[in-house]
Amino acid sequence: MTNRALELLDLSSPSLILDVGCGSGLSGEILSSIDPSEGGPHVWVGMDISASMLDVALQRDVEGDLMLADIGQGVPFRAGSFDAAISISAIQWLCNAESSEVSSTGRLSRFFNGLYASLKRGGRAVCQFYPKNEQQRTMISGAAIKAGFGAGILEDDPGTKNSKLYLVLTVGGSADEGTGGDITGVVKGMEGVDVLDARKKHREKGRREVKKGSKAWILSKKEQMERKGKVVKNSSKYTGRKRHITF
Amino acid sequence: MKLLTLNFLTCAVKACKSSSDSFPLHPKECELVSDTIPPNPQLIQNVLPRLDWRALSTTASELGFPTLPENAPTLEELQKDEKMMAELHTLLLETSVSEGMLVCGNCGHEYRIKEGIANFLLPNHLV
Numbered sequence: 336m337t338n339r340a341l342e343l344l345d346l347s348s349p350s351l352i353l354d355v356g357c358g359s360g361l362s363g364e365i366l367s368s369i370d371p372s373e374g375g376p377h378v379w380v381g382m383d384i385s386a387s388m389l390d391v392a393l394q395r396d397v398e399g400d401l402m403l404a405d406i407g408q409g410v411p412f413r414a415g416s417f418d419a420a421i422s423i424s425a426i427q428w429l430c431n432a433e434s435s436e437v438s439s440t441g442r443l444s445r446f447f448n449g450l451y452a453s454l455k456r457g458g459r460a461v462c463q464f465y466p467k468n469e470q471q472r473t474m475i476s477g478a479a480i481k482a483g484f485g486a487g488i489l490e491d492d493p494g495t496k497n498s499k500l501y502l503v504l505t506v507g508g509s510a511d512e513g514t515g516g517d518i519t520g521v522v523k524g525m526e527g528v529d530v531l532d533a534r535k536k537h538r539e540k541g542r543r544e545v546k547k548g549s550k551a552w553i554l555s556k557k558e559q560m561e562r563k564g565k566v567v568k569n570s571s572k573y574t575g576r577k578r579h580i581t582f
Numbered sequence: 583m584k585l586l587t588l589n590f591l592t593c594a595v596k597a598c599k600s601s602s603d604s605f606p607l608h609p610k611e612c613e614l615v616s617d618t619i620p621p622n623p624q625l626i627q628n629v630l631p632r633l634d635w636r637a638l639s640t641t642a643s644e645l646g647f648p649t650l651p652e653n654a655p656t657l658e659e660l661q662k663d664e665k666m667m668a669e670l671h672t673l674l675l676e677t678s679v680s681e682g683m684l685v686c687g688n689c690g691h692e693y694r695i696k697e698g699i700a701n702f703l704l705p706n707h708l709v
Binding site for chain 1: 584593596624629632678697699703704706
């Protein structure tokens, strides 16, 4: 999963990476072991809320810096600190609120706002996560978009048991020309990726206009009036037809 | 906790976000360790424009290192000067804080560091 995320990040030189929810440092180990010919080794900083997992990481003697921190409380880094961020199976925990004092939406927005600020312009974040249901999935991606990210979801092996969701976030426009600066630019040139753009469909729907005076137009107007609570005559097959000339 | 990371960390308390005193965090009663890490000149060139040089010199002087030059070296200077590069590598990547505290200059909140791991968990009322 970390390798797939790195592929999505597309880093060409040794970089400073934030590992959100690093746990025992498994993904961090991969980050520091990247071959120099592939743009490594990267230096990383890991955040995790679990002290016991960090203890395991200490015993494994990982190279990155570790921090005990709750990502739902924000990301305590100065603006523009990191080249990229990576998160493996962690951000779904943001949807859980332990007490009534904190809400899951508040935690999500604090995390994404903090992450957005701490990444440099043109930086990317890839978060692999397991949403409990469709609602959680939209909640997480919605919070990311609200924070200002260009967000998109990449699904590996959809429909199978080991399907994986990657939330790909971009900050600002991408440095190279032509790419839109969101996920469609990220996956461009990757093999076996189908792009399903829900936004485009929505836009086209809005653009198609009905001709004034046509039957469809009359029906939509009647519907509109009915919604307003006005008395509207019933629609039939004669609705919108011209009267016969001899009438 | 490497000095490189320390150069990016700010206070996590919400009220400190707008204050300029919340960065850098001041190390207090710190024990330092030094590790050997293979040199990575490209990384240093990559992060150099993002480093806050003034904060780095403050931290270095607070930890008892010899004072740094007043201005940050430019990329070309660094590429020519191998000694400078090696010194920066030792300072930023090989030196790390293992025990001690980080103190915010604005609110005075103390973040403990144990075995190289800083504790940034906050009580709910400060978030």
